[in-house]
Amino acid sequence: AVDIAIMDLARVGGITTWMKIAALAEARGIPVAGHVIPEAHVHLLAAAPTGYLVEYMPRSVPILNSELRLEDGYLVAPDAPGLGVELNEAACEKYRVQ
Numbered sequence: 001a002v003d004i005a006i007m008d009l010a011r012v013g014g015i016t017t018w019m020k021i022a023a024l025a026e027a028r029g030i031p032v033a034g035h036v037i038p039e040a041h042v043h044l045l046a047a048a049p050t051g052y053l054v055e056y057m058p059r060s061v062p063i064l065n066s067e068l069r070l071e072d073g074y075l076v077a078p079d080a081p082g083l084g085v086e087l088n089e090a091a092c093e094k095y096r097v098q
Helices: 015-027 038-047 058-063 089-095
Strands: 005-007 032-034 051-054 069-071 074-076
Touching: 005 015, 015 032, 015 038, 032 038, 038 051, 038 074, 058 089
Parallel strands: 005 032, 032 051
Antiparallel strands: 069 074
16 A cells, blocks of 8 residues: 655656656545655646645755745745756756766
């Protein structure tokens, strides 16, 4: 039995697969949560009828030009295009692999 389906976007195969799993969970009345990558999961959970929890760890903050906003204890999905976040290219340079 599953009480909460906690999914990692990178491990389940991307956005489409994540949403398919969320639909299966919804059919059974099971809440869904996102594991890491809050910049993406905040959008997916907003779209999932049984969306429950975003696991928020601000690890990405050093490489972003803006961070996700918390409001009254809730993570607010950005309304800019795409995921709504902009990378700080100079900060990302530190992690580049050649």
